[in-house]
Amino acid sequence: MTTMDPVTFEIQNLYYQNAYKGCISSALKHAPNGVQDETSLVRLVYAARAAISLGDLQGARQYLGDDSEYPMAMSVLLYADFLEAQNRGDNKEALGILEQLESLLDVAEPGELAAEVVRYHIGLALFANDETEKALEVLGVANAGTSRELECVALGVHILLAIHRVDLAEKEYLAARQWGDDLLLVQFMEAWIGLVRGGRATQQAYYVYDELSQSSAVAHSANTVPTMLGKAVAQAALGEPRQALTELREAAELDQENTTLTCDQAAIAALCSDTTQEERTAFADQMKLAAPYSELAQNWAAKELELDEAIASFA
Incomplete structure (x- = not known):
């Protein structure tokens, strides 16, 4: 079983909290010479996964090397190759890479972190390939409570929510809470x-994000911004868009290069009944600037165009 020392545990938690830049920075600081042993391997695996989440596929390869003998690292590299093939529209190559990914289950020792990470990436690739049922089977969440691989359970919950099976997602969460109540992914x-x-459950979501945003490991730094974003979303869902906007502004001060926050502020500002026209105009201008770099901004622009066209059709 892989020993998770305090530094590696912190790197893992930064990844779980979507604090990807912080995860990469910490991993490189504590594994400056590349993969030297099992500990440095695990640290750099999380750095590579964070790079993939940021869209930096080449960075992921750089951290782990283009060729690796470790199943855990191989799964990360193959997943990066899978995404690259999908981005090119090369479905045949993507399917070939997916087969290679699935073959790693035969060499990853069950119960080890390596097997969990391998299974996670296979499930992720299968879901991206529209093989939802198979993805859930690989992740071990086809029957509630059968898996104790927490990353796989968390991904399974995400997939179940994406296909609108909140009932099954809740069963998986409740089963995981029985043995991992205080673990970050369970929260x-x-x-x-x-x-x-929604409803009272949204209030509980707010409490979770509020508590996590105050953690000493991330508080008052750019690493806490993703959690603050979750808190703001909960506030907006609770009918408190002005408080949500304040939260996002504080987050933007901690990470001034985060274009997503600009878009989120614009969206939340539209929900505030007391937002001034000057504020709306300023946010709209910022949204246009963010459009080339933000999927949210691009979707916003597309919806605005659709609305303008709909209004024009009635003129």
Whole structure:
């Protein structure tokens, strides 16, 4: 079983909290010479996964090397190759890479972190390939409570929420809570389900994000911004868009290069009944500037165009 020392545990938690830049920075600081042993391997695996989440596929390869003998690292590299093939529209190559990914289950020792990470990436690739049922089977969440691989359970919950099976997602969360109540991913599962369910569950999601944003490991730094974003979403869902906007402004001060926050502020500002026209105009201008770099901004622009066209059709 892989020993998770305090530094590696912190790197892992930064990845779980979507603090990807912080995860990469910490991993490189504590594994400056590349993969030297099992500990440095695990640290750099999380750095590579964070790079993929940021869209930096080449960075992921750089951290792990283009060729690796470790199944855990191989799964990360193959997943990066899979995404690259999908981005090119090369479905045949993507399917070939997916087969290579699936073959790693035969060499990853069950119960080890390596097997969990391998299974996670296979499930992720299968879901991206529209093989949802198979993805859930690989992740071990086809029957509630059968898996104790927490990353796989968390991804399974995400997939179940994406296909609108909140009931099954909640069963997986409740089963995981029986043996991992204080673990970070279990708390996030509670928050995700709360945001989808709405009502009182949204209030609980807010409490989860609020508590996590105050953690000494991330508080008052750019690493806490993703959690602050979750908190703002919960506030907006609770009918408190002005408080949500304040939260996002504080987050933007901690990470001034985050274009997503600009778009989120614009979206939340539109929900505020007391937002001035000057504020709306300023946010709209910022949204246009962010459009080349933000999928949210691009979607916003597309919806604005659709609305303008609809209004024009009635003129």
